Amino acid sequence: MANFRLGFIGAGFISRFQAKALQGVRGVDLAGVFALKGAKELAAYSKSLGVGDCKVYRSVAELCKNVDAVAIFAPNFARLEIMQKIVDAVKAGAALKGIICEKPLGRTVAEAEALCALAKQTKLPTAYFENQLHMKAIRAQLDQLAAVQRAMGPMSLSRSAEEHSGPHEGWFWDPTRQGGGVLCDMACHSIACGWFVLTPVGKPATFLKPVSVSAEVALLKWGLPRWRNDLKKRMGVDYAKTPAEDYATGVFTYQNPETGQRVKAQFTNSWMYDKRGMRLAMEGLGPGYAFEVNTQQSPLEIFIGDQAAEAASNVESALEKSTASRGLLVVEPNEADLYGYVDEIEDAVACFKKRKDAFLNFAYGLEVTKLCQAAYMAAERGVTLDLTDPKIQQELRTYKSLIAQGRGGEQLYRK
Numbered sequence: 001m002a003n004f005r006l007g008f009i010g011a012g013f014i015s016r017f018q019a020k021a022l023q024g025v026r027g028v029d030l031a032g033v034f035a036l037k038g039a040k041e042l043a044a045y046s047k048s049l050g051v052g053d054c055k056v057y058r059s060v061a062e063l064c065k066n067v068d069a070v071a072i073f074a075p076n077f078a079r080l081e082i083m084q085k086i087v088d089a090v091k092a093g094a095a096l097k098g099i100i101c102e103k104p105l106g107r108t109v110a111e112a113e114a115l116c117a118l119a120k121q122t123k124l125p126t127a128y129f130e131n132q133l134h135m136k137a138i139r140a141q142l143d144q145l146a147a148v149q150r151a152m153g154p155m156s157l158s159r160s161a162e163e164h165s166g167p168h169e170g171w172f173w174d175p176t177r178q179g180g181g182v183l184c185d186m187a188c189h190s191i192a193c194g195w196f197v198l199t200p201v202g203k204p205a206t207f208l209k210p211v212s213v214s215a216e217v218a219l220l221k222w223g224l225p226r227w228r229n230d231l232k233k234r235m236g237v238d239y240a241k242t243p244a245e246d247y248a249t250g251v252f253t254y255q256n257p258e259t260g261q262r263v264k265a266q267f268t269n270s271w272m273y274d275k276r277g278m279r280l281a282m283e284g285l286g287p288g289y290a291f292e293v294n295t296q297q298s299p300l301e302i303f304i305g306d307q308a309a310e311a312a313s314n315v316e317s318a319l320e321k322s323t324a325s326r327g328l329l330v331v332e333p334n335e336a337d338l339y340g341y342v343d344e345i346e347d348a349v350a351c352f353k354k355r356k357d358a359f360l361n362f363a364y365g366l367e368v369t370k371l372c373q374a375a376y377m378a379a380e381r382g383v384t385l386d387l388t389d390p391k392i393q394q395e396l397r398t399y400k401s402l403i404a405q406g407r408g409g410e411q412l413y414r415k
């Protein structure tokens, strides 16, 4: 049988990571790419990895005509425009079997709703790429603890964190283009993961009903004059004028609709984790049992002394967002697999072949967007937000955080 042909829209950081992940997936080729920049380099990289004879296309329409599914791996601000082009291509006859979109589905609830509405016009299956729910460690703890959970009752507390020293491109730092700061960018992972691990075994990912959220956002490092200047120089973004949060934390309460039991999920995210590199940390606690994941606990550590440091030319080959090239370093030999990218592609392709939505579809992505925006609203208002209140849900549909509006100074520099 011919390999399933994937097409990427965007050829930056995540596209390269997903291309690498394809080395661990059978029967799928990276067959084409369209991007404003970097397409030729991605095609060459794909060939060098042996994951497909990737052709460069000059438009979304051309790409859609020549692949089985497309993945939106372009920046958050380009989602709707790209999705509209996919809809037009399908209406013009492109025989796609599915559409993939990276996190976050939207920068606001309105945007995520618009994306879902556009996808509906194609009648095609969708996949929302939230890699952390596909992580082998997260799935393995579920399998290992399923029997215990059934005997003792589900987990009642989760803690999820994703932290690193800050994103690699200017648009991520600009809240008006990205949709916010670290809450929009990375808490979308941690909120989804915290919700998922609390879900009783065998129930769908949206089974637990959100009851309330309290949250805080702050600018702990990148608002200080020295780091503001550094950011302006390196990324062209001025945090004196349009700051975004580099720290976010909060607590969601969920309710089991069958038993009424309430459970809690804490999330913590930062762009000021100046330690070895990116860290994902998750834990879950149930009555009499628990699990813990820390992606910085690798079986492999290397040491590079000062004299040998010149030899380490590519720091990030050790770990995503690594900040050091000497001393005791953590090396994750297969990050694409560790973070769940391999498994999320496998799941999407297997489902698309059966004409089904992936495990996580766009509708799920919309629910996560609602939770993220609710956290912004709670932080902005300094209240615990009642998510069961229809008035709050209605407000969320048109809500855009002060930070995303470029007015973050009013909140983050408030005395």
Ligand SMILES: NC(=O)c1ccc[n+]([C@@H]2O[C@H](COP(=O)([O-])OP(=O)(O)OC[C@H]3O[C@@H](n4cnc5c(N)ncnc54)[C@H](O)[C@@H]3O)[C@@H](O)[C@H]2O)c1
Pocket: 009, 010, 011, 012, 013, 014, 015, 034, 035, 036, 037, 038, 039, 072, 073, 074, 075, 076, 078, 081, 082, 102, 103, 104, 129, 131, 169
């Ligand atoms: N799951 C994860 O852990 C993870 C990690 C990184 C990024 N992401 C997500 O992936 C998306 C892309 O992030 P990235 O880090 O690769 O960004 P990037 O800036 O490194 O690359 C973006 C790519 O998209 C292209 N592009 C920009 N506008 C476009 C348009 N209108 N049409 C076609 N191509 C366009 C750029 O030329 C570039 O090739 C973002 O939504 C981000 O949130 C997810």
